Amino acid sequence: MIHGLPQEDSLWRCYKRWCSTVDKPIWTAATFEGFSLPSAIHQMAEFLAYRRDSGPGSWGDVANHRSAMSTAFTVVFSLPQSPSEDPLISRLLRGIKKINPPQPRYPVDEPAWDPGLIIEYWLGRPDNAALPLPELALKSVSLWAVATFPRPSDLARLVRSKLRRDAAGALRFVYFGTKELRLPVFSVQLSVPLQVQQKVCAVLAVEAYLSRTSGPAFDHKDRVWCSLKPRDRRGIHHAVGSETLSHWVRTVMQRSGVPAHFTGGSIRMAAASRAIDQGWDPRLVLQMGRWKSWHVLNAFYNRAGCRVIPGQTHRASS
Numbered sequence: 001m002i003h004g005l006p007q008e009d010s011l012w013r014c015y016k017r018w019c020s021t022v023d024k025p026i027w028t029a030a031t032f033e034g035f036s037l038p039s040a041i042h043q044m045a046e047f048l049a050y051r052r053d054s055g056p057g058s059w060g061d062v063a064n065h066r067s068a069m070s071t072a073f074t075v076v077f078s079l080p081q082s083p084s085e086d087p088l089i090s091r092l093l094r095g096i097k098k099i100n101p102p103q104p105r106y107p108v109d110e111p112a113w114d115p116g117l118i119i120e121y122w123l124g125r126p127d128n129a130a131l132p133l134p135e136l137a138l139k140s141v142s143l144w145a146v147a148t149f150p151r152p153s154d155l156a157r158l159v160r161s162k163l164r165r166d167a168a169g170a171l172r173f174v175y176f177g178t179k180e181l182r183l184p185v186f187s188v189q190l191s192v193p194l195q196v197q198q199k200v201c202a203v204l205a206v207e208a209y210l211s212r213t214s215g216p217a218f219d220h221k222d223r224v225w226c227s228l229k230p231r232d233r234r235g236i237h238h239a240v241g242s243e244t245l246s247h248w249v250r251t252v253m254q255r256s257g258v259p260a261h262f263t264g265g266s267i268r269m270a271a272a273s274r275a276i277d278q279g280w281d282p283r284l285v286l287q288m289g290r291w292k293s294w295h296v297l298n299a300f301y302n303r304a305g306c307r308v309i310p311g312q313t314h315r316a317s318s
Contacts, residue, residue: 010243011068018047027076035077041086042256044069048089051094061098102249104300105266112270112303115146117256127198130209132227140209140224140282141245142252142267143202149271149289150175151262152224152242152249158224171203176223181288215239269301276304 010084019026026045047069051062062079070084083089106112120137125131131139141155148154164172171183186201198204206224218226218237223262225245226237246264253262261272268289275285282294 010241011065012072014051014065015047015069018050022046027073037077037079037083040073041083044073044083045088045092051084052092057096057100059093059100059102062096063093076209091288102300106262106269108299108303109208110303112273113253113258113262113266115267115271116275117258118142118146118252118267121252121256122200123196125199127161128205131202131208133212136205136209136212136250137225137228138192138201138252140205141248143200143205145249145267146271147202147266149275149285151268151290152246154178155225155245156223156240156242160220160224163206163210164222166236171206269303270303272297272305277303292308 007190016026018023024043027035028039048062048066052055052066055061055199066084066089069083070089073079074082090124095196122143125135125139128136128139129185144150144158145155155177157178158197159174162172162174162180165185166182169185170181171185173183174180183203185203202308210224213220213226217230217235220226220237221239223239225240225248227240227244228237230236231238250262252263253264253267254260272289276282286294286297289297289301291301
């Protein structure tokens with residue numbers, strides 16, 4: 001695992017195995033001083049071509065590995081520019097995308113599952129203070145995902161030190177390396193009954209979890225969520241990555257009665273679609289989900305009863 005990059009763990013291991021197989025140094029040089037950006041770019045291109053030919057071959061798979069490698073090299077060597085921006089890497093990804101374009105994980109005519117099932121599940125459970133810590137972890141993750149429809153990697157990059165309440169009471173937050181976003185707090189001022197507020201407010205659940213995991217037994221590395229159980233002999237809970245968090249979300253989905261073929265990552269599709277159906281400003285949906293374009297949102301995630309027209313704040317019937 002790269003220190004400070006738990007969300008890239010499995011992708012980085014894949015790259016390390018390839019380096020071992022072809023007898024190449026992981027960091028492209030035997031010493032830190034011997035590092036060369038051009039050499040790193042060419043090794044990165046070789047590995048991505050290998051993934052294209054021997055892995056799933058999809059653009060998404062290659063792009064994810066590109067992101068993992070690029071992040072690692074940029075952080076470790078403090079590079080002024082990401083290796084993924086090099087024309088060699090860009091051309092390789094464009095070629096893969098043209099030959100094997102990304103496809104939605106779920107058919108476009110398949111409706112999204114109802115994220116309200118997760119809300120109903122936690123309404124039937126004790127308040128935050130009465131939940132065991134592992135249950136509070138599952139609750140805070142799943143409610144955060146319902147409220148902000150993040151990628152699993154976003155959850156792994158949520159930064160503790162940047163979480164703060166603003167003057168209006170909303171929680172301001174950033175995912176590592178992103179701009180600040182805002183999450184309103186459920187309150188009686190919003191006509192939300194106190195019992196509901198205590199049980200299903202994502203902000204309150206996350207704040208309760210942070211309070212319980214602030215001690216020396218939690219090696220969170222400024223990330224929010226740590227392992228449910230200690231992972232070493234010292235009894236330390238370590239920061240967890242995107243795959244673990246996706247599994248936690250899937251656990252809550254399973255308890256809530258969501259069909260088994262949906263993965264934890266599908267909460268992104270389900271929650272965004274529900275928000276659009278409930279009349280959210282599509283621009284806010286785009287911002288919260290950090291989609292780069294309306295086309296990506298509509299083609300891959302939007303299973304609402306309408307399409308979104310770029311540049312307009314209202315919904316368009318499909």
